[in-house]
Amino acid sequence: MNTIERTAAVTLRNVSRTYGDPANPIHALRDVSVDINRREFTAVMGPSGSGKSTLMNVMAGLDEASAGQIWLGANPIVGLGDTARTILRRTMIGFVFQSFNLVPTLTADENIRLPFILAGHRPTAEQESWITHLVTSLGLRDRLGHLPSELSGGQQQRVAIVRALAGRPTIILADEPTGALDTRTSREVLTLLTTAAREYGQGIAMVTHDPVAASYADRILVLADGAIVGEYRGLDPRQISDLLITLQGATA
Numbered sequence: 001m002n003t004i005e006r007t008a009a010v011t012l013r014n015v016s017r018t019y020g021d022p023a024n025p026i027h028a029l030r031d032v033s034v035d036i037n038r039r040e041f042t043a044v045m046g047p048s049g050s051g052k053s054t055l056m057n058v059m060a061g062l063d064e065a066s067a068g069q070i071w072l073g074a075n076p077i078v079g080l081g082d083t084a085r086t087i088l089r090r091t092m093i094g095f096v097f098q099s100f101n102l103v104p105t106l107t108a109d110e111n112i113r114l115p116f117i118l119a120g121h122r123p124t125a126e127q128e129s130w131i132t133h134l135v136t137s138l139g140l141r142d143r144l145g146h147l148p149s150e151l152s153g154g155q156q157q158r159v160a161i162v163r164a165l166a167g168r169p170t171i172i173l174a175d176e177p178t179g180a181l182d183t184r185t186s187r188e189v190l191t192l193l194t195t196a197a198r199e200y201g202q203g204i205a206m207v208t209h210d211p212v213a214a215s216y217a218d219r220i221l222v223l224a225d226g227a228i229v230g231e232y233r234g235l236d237p238r239q240i241s242d243l244l245i246t247l248q249g250a251t252a
């Protein structure tokens, strides 16, 4: 199976993740098979504890699947050593976490450039103009010299988003990226993620509880109790909240 050409940004086949005592296991993911496609913005939704963060962590190779296979692009990650996995992650994935994860001693500009420094090369001219576009459209031009502690939560999140998008990674994994943002900035961030998928062919997976944020996605995956229980397209925010309310009722 490893030799089959894979066009998805991330492929999961029969992936399970079990925690805790084998006699009394917690099944965070149960036999999940899904593709996160390139050129597509996928929202991941589901009740608290349904496995959304676990799904993101195993896709990123930050957590080990207990069973199953995972590919980043064409590269299998199950069984890879730590170093190889770190290199793959660095070159193929951009992360946006709710907690920003900026380096406190680096300025906004240095944080944005950190992935390039870690990868050992400077941004190309094309990447420089993409960074300038991102910085300008997220209103960060006059904040680049500031440390994270000198920025508001929303500004810190925008810096993290520019950092994730800057190198045009194959996949962007975002966990509640708009959780700390005001409505206008949220809209800008979601529009940027949409652009990243449509125009730059990146695969986006975004965990969110927010029906408005999810309505920007092309596809919504719904998790319940560690399994994918639904896949939807073309829903508006109202339809998404109705869906979640129905699911909460079914799993309560």
Ligand SMILES: Nc1ncnc2c1ncn2[C@@H]1O[C@H](COP(=O)(O)OP(=O)(O)OP(=O)(O)O)[C@@H](O)[C@H]1O
Binding pocket: 019, 020, 026, 027, 028, 046, 047, 048, 049, 050, 051, 052, 053, 054, 055
């Ligand atoms: N390191 C861990 N050790 C033990 N159990 C864990 C661990 N990580 C997650 N779990 C359990 O796995 C299940 C799925 O957790 P996960 O964090 O993936 O859910 P989630 O859908 O992201 O929840 P939320 O929306 O509240 O963030 C939960 O029952 C959780 O308690």
